[in-house]
Amino acid sequence: MAIPLVRFEGVRFAYGENDILRDVTLSVAAGQVVAIMGGSGSGKTTLLRLIGGQLKANAGRVEVDGEDIGALSESALYERRKKLGMLFQFGALFTDLSVFDNVAFPLRERTQLPESMIRDLVLMKLQAVGLRGAAQLMPAELSGGMARRVALARAIALDPRVMLYDEPFTGLDPISLTTIGSLIRELNDALGAASIVVTHDVAESLAIVDYVYFVAEGGVIAEGTPEAVRESSHPFVRQFIAGQKDGPLPFHKPAGAYAADLGLEVGRE
Amino acid sequence: MTIDRPAGLDIDSTATPARLTLSGRLDAEHCAALWPRARAALAQGSVVDASAVDYCDGTGAALLFDLIQRGGQVQGLPERFAPLLAELEPERPLTVPRRPTPPRLIARVGLFAAEVGREAHAAISFIGEATAAGFAVLRQPGQLRLGETLRVATSAGADALPIVALIAFLLGVILAFQSAVPMRQFGAELFVANLVGLSLVRELAPLMTAVLLAGRTGAAFAAEIGTMKVNQEIDALVTMGLDPMRFLVLPRLVAVACTVPLLTLFAELIGMFGAALVLIGFGIPMATSASQIMDFVDMSDYLTGLFKSFVFGLGIAGIGCMRGLQTGSGARAVGASATSADVRAIVMLVVADGLFAVAFYYLDW
Numbered sequence: 001m002a003i004p005l006v007r008f009e010g011v012r013f014a015y016g017e018n019d020i021l022r023d024v025t026l027s028v029a030a031g032q033v034v035a036i037m038g039g040s041g042s043g044k045t046t047l048l049r050l051i052g053g054q055l056k057a058n059a060g061r062v063e064v065d066g067e068d069i070g071a072l073s074e075s076a077l078y079e080r081r082k083k084l085g086m087l088f089q090f091g092a093l094f095t096d097l098s099v100f101d102n103v104a105f106p107l108r109e110r111t112q113l114p115e116s117m118i119r120d121l122v123l124m125k126l127q128a129v130g131l132r133g134a135a136q137l138m139p140a141e142l143s144g145g146m147a148r149r150v151a152l153a154r155a156i157a158l159d160p161r162v163m164l165y166d167e168p169f170t171g172l173d174p175i176s177l178t179t180i181g182s183l184i185r186e187l188n189d190a191l192g193a194a195s196i197v198v199t200h201d202v203a204e205s206l207a208i209v210d211y212v213y214f215v216a217e218g219g220v221i222a223e224g225t226p227e228a229v230r231e232s233s234h235p236f237v238r239q240f241i242a243g244q245k246d247g248p249l250p251f252h253k254p255a256g257a258y259a260a261d262l263g264l265e266v267g268r269e
Numbered sequence: 270m271t272i273d274r275p276a277g278l279d280i281d282s283t284a285t286p287a288r289l290t291l292s293g294r295l296d297a298e299h300c301a302a303l304w305p306r307a308r309a310a311l312a313q314g315s316v317v318d319a320s321a322v323d324y325c326d327g328t329g330a331a332l333l334f335d336l337i338q339r340g341g342q343v344q345g346l347p348e349r350f351a352p353l354l355a356e357l358e359p360e361r362p363l364t365v366p367r368r369p370t371p372p373r374l375i376a377r378v379g380l381f382a383a384e385v386g387r388e389a390h391a392a393i394s395f396i397g398e399a400t401a402a403g404f405a406v407l408r409q410p411g412q413l414r415l416g417e418t419l420r421v422a423t424s425a426g427a428d429a430l431p432i433v434a435l436i437a438f439l440l441g442v443i444l445a446f447q448s449a450v451p452m453r454q455f456g457a458e459l460f461v462a463n464l465v466g467l468s469l470v471r472e473l474a475p476l477m478t479a480v481l482l483a484g485r486t487g488a489a490f491a492a493e494i495g496t497m498k499v500n501q502e503i504d505a506l507v508t509m510g511l512d513p514m515r516f517l518v519l520p521r522l523v524a525v526a527c528t529v530p531l532l533t534l535f536a537e538l539i540g541m542f543g544a545a546l547v548l549i550g551f552g553i554p555m556a557t558s559a560s561q562i563m564d565f566v567d568m569s570d571y572l573t574g575l576f577k578s579f580v581f582g583l584g585i586a587g588i589g590c591m592r593g594l595q596t597g598s599g600a601r602a603v604g605a606s607a608t609s610a611d612v613r614a615i616v617m618l619v620v621a622d623g624l625f626a627v628a629f630y631y632l633d634w
Contacts, residue, residue, distance in 0.1 A: 052508050081510035092501035106509045154505075164508075 003066070004029050005162055005194035006051060011060035013046060020046050022218030024060075028211075030161075033188050033195040035205040037240060038215035044198040047215070048164045051196070052084060053077040065161060082110060085160035085193075089167045091151035093139040099126070099150050100135040106157045125153040128190075129183060145176025149183070156187055162194050163187070169201040177201075181208045202241050206230065214240065274323060278303040286312035289341070292321035295329025304332055313340035320345030325353060334359045395591045399522060402514040418520040425486040425521075425586075426528030430535065432485070436477055437536035441465060441543030444473075449551050458551045459561060465544040466562035470574045474536040476622060479581035482529060483614035487589035490521055491610035494593025495603040503594070518590040522583060529582030530575045537574070573634055577625055584621060585614045 004027035013021040020043040028034045038044050049055040050062050053069045062069045065083060072080060093102050103122045107113060113121070126132045129149040139147055148168065155163065165184060169177050185208040188195040199205045206212070206226040214222040214237060222234045229237060274292065276299035281288040287310050293299070311317075317336050322329070325346075330353040333343050337359040346354060372380060406413045449461045494517055497503050503513050545558040592610040596602045 054504075054507060078510045078512055081508055084508055084510075086505070086508040088501045088505060090501065092505040094497075094502055094505075095500065106511075109511055110509065151505075158509075 004063075005065055006196065007061070007063040008047075008050075009061045009063070011050065011057045011062055013043075013050060013055065013057050019218055021057075024215070024218075024220055026213050026220055026223070028162075028194045028196055030194050031189070031192055032211060033185060033197065033209045035197045035199055035209040035212045036215055037200060037202070037205070037212060039200065039240075042215050043218065044215055045166055048086070048166055048196070048198055051162070051164060052081065052086065082158060083161040084164065085155035085158065085162070086164040087148065087152050087155050087166065087168055089170055090144075091139075091147040093147055093151055093154070095139050097139075098135070099131070099137050099139070099142070102139065102150060103154045103157055106154065110158060121157070122153075125157055126150075128156070128187065129153045130179075143176075145172050145179070148172070148176075148180060152180070152183060152187070156191065159191055160193060163191075163196070165195065165197040165199070167199055168197060169199055169204050177204055181205075184208060200240075202243070275299050276303055276329075277321075278307055280306070280310045282310065286315040288316050288318065289336075290318040290321065293323055295322055295325040295332060297326065297328040300328045300332050304335075307332065307336060308339065311336055311339050311341050315341045317341045317343045318345055319343050320347070322347060322350065325350040327353070330354050330357060391595065392591065395587070395594075398514050399518055399587065402512065402519050403522075406515065406519060412515060413523065414516065414520050417516075418524045421521050421524035422528050424489075425482065425525050426532060429481065429485055429532060433478055433481060433532050433536050434539045436481060437469075437474060437539040438543040440473055440477060441469065441540035442547055444468065444540075445544035445547035449547065453551065458548065458553060459557070461548060461551075462541075462544065462553070462558040462561040463565040466541055466566045467570065469537050469540045469544075470566050470570050472574075472622075474540060475533050475574050475578035475581060476618065478529060478533045478536050478578060479585060479618050480615060482525070482532070482582065483585050483611055483618065486525060487585040487614040488607040488611045490586060490589030491592040491596075492603055492607040494590055495596035495606040498594065498596045499598060499600070499603060513594065518587075518594075521590055522586045525582045525586035526579055529578045529585075533575060533578035569634055573625075573629060577622070580621060580625075581618055584617045588614045588617060 006028040008024045008026045011021055011024045012019070024047070026034075026036075036044050036047060046055065050057055051064060051069065053072065056070045064080065067080065069077070069080070093099075094105065097105065100122055103125050104118050107118045107121055111118075123132055123135065126135055129152050131146060131149055131153065134142065134146065134150070139150070142150065152168075163184075168180050168184065172180065181204045184195060184197060187193075197205055197209060206229065209226060211225055212223060212229050213220050214234075216236060222229075222232065222237045224232065230241065232238065232241075274294065276294050276296070277290075277292040279290040279292070281290070289307060289310060291303075291307075315336075317333070319325075319333065325333075330350070333346070333354055334357045337343055343354070343359075444465045445461055448464055449458050452458050452461055494503070497517070503517075506513050506516055541558075541562060545555045548558050549555060589610045592606040592613070596606045
């Protein structure tokens with residue numbers, strides 16, 4: 001296996017006293033698309049923020065392209081983020097800029113390219129996501145799936161080494177969903193990048209990724225290729241893939257407050 | 270289809286313990302009326318006959334659950350409603366967790382102090398970051414986003430001209446008229462020009478312009494940046510490797526700090542013009558008013574006024590941006606940020622103006 005572009009080694013992270021991640025170890029190599037799955041609130045998005053350096057691990061190492069992200073200064077971090085592209089859950093397009101200007105934004109701000117070249121690059125990126133015709137629209141005029149494709153074009157504008165996707169499939173119709181899924185795969189192969197997809201969409205992500213990590217209770221509890229995962233007998237994986245209500249992951253958040261919530265002052269013997 | 274009967278409750282109090290018979294539609298609309306009666310009549314071991322229930326929704330199930338929890342025994346509930354009740358697991362005694370007790374007075378004082386400390390910490394680190402970004406731009410002026418700065422300067426400065434002019438004119442007219450009437454008794458109308466000129470230049474024009482700006486621009490900054498925060502646009506900037514401080518905050522600080530003194534100057538001129546118009550009515554020609562003001566108000570008065578408005582502008586823009594960046598999540602957070610930016614900016618103005626007054630008094634400016 002090639003040198004990993006992203007590597008977590010024994011990472012612990014806590015908000016205050018609250019451990020979100022206890023001990024996470026994983027790695028993603030160039031050319032790989034890796035899915036990180038887990039229930040809501042299992043710390044998936046925290047993982048992405050650790051890679052971006054917006055959060056710092058309390059213990060362990062987070063490496064991106066061989067560098068320890070936690071040890072970098074703020075200005076060095078801003079420099080390293082050039083290597084990162086991130087697709088946000090709802091796109092996070094700049095609402096006061098047109099589609100064209102949104103995609104051109106990182107190019108104009110982070111490079112010294114002449115405007116004519118930026119124009120060509122933007123149109124190429126938009127072509128890659130199939131929205132060259134929408135260049136002059138404003139974000140408010142786009143559907144949810146289109147907005148996310150534009151955001152994807154913006155995220156790949158600087159040809160990042162590492163692409164991060166935060167719940168890219170949420171709230172999309174089946175057609176947009178497949179489109180985004182295949183775009184993630186194709187763009188990764190074309191850029192030779194490493195992609196990390198944080199998701200709980202089992203079917204779509206298993207179809208496109210090379211490797212899956214399951215995150216729960218602050219750690220990686222299972223991992224493997226999609227085939228291995230489908231065959232897995234791990235109770236958590238089974239529960240997650242089959243979407244069963246009861247299993248190792250409780251449907252009920254631990255709480256005895258039901259009666260109190262209902263306002264029933266009984267049971268207090 | 271038969272029309273369901275409304276919910277009914279028969280209480281057979283001859284039996285011990287009392288026997289309750291529920292019938293008809295147990296739904297949200299009807300349960301409310303019979304719930305208290307059922308609770309009152311129920312004793313430990315009471316039998317609740319539910320066989321005549323025609324319909325039972327979530328509320329009905331909750332009623333049955335409540336009765337079971339209080340020691341009743343539900344019998345004969347029609348088969349199709351049984352899953353609803355089973356879902357609630359009525360046979361399991363639920364432990365009621367202790368409600369968190371509200372913190373005591375001393376704890377609340379402590380929490381408040383901690384909150385104040387956090388706010389101060391946030392403000393100080395914001396000022397530090399903004400200063401650092403400012404110095405970075407001073408070293409490389411090309412880093413300042415000129416387009417954004419000019420756009421903000423237009424909306425915060427040029428677009429504010431009409432409202433500033435209106436308020437300043439009104440201020441001049443009112444001041445002149447209200448002081449000219451009593452001054453006339455002493456034949457001192459001429460000195461109204463001095464009074465209005467000095468108070469406008471030193472105090473009123475900087476302060477009124479700043480108050481208008483706090484309402485117009487400070488709140489707008491907080492809302493603008495707050496919405497970007499809620500939409501994850503700030504996160505997007507950061508992941509592109511662009512510092513929001515340099516990108517969003519600095520252009521606004523520069524634009525406002527540059528335009529506010531100009532606006533203040535404009536307000537001073539309009540205010541004096543308004544005062545001079547009033548004085549014409551008192552028989553003092555405009556040229557006389559003008560020369561009075563020129564003689565009496567000197568350069569240091571102008572400069573202190575402009576310096577104050579510069580500081581006010583920085584403060585208002587800074588508070589607006591800081592509140593915007595601190596916005597939590599959700600639509601309400603944006604509104605809260607805008608409001609708090611406005612309120613804090615005005616409090617800041619009052620405090621800063623007081624400090625300036627003391628400082629200038631001792632410096633004898």
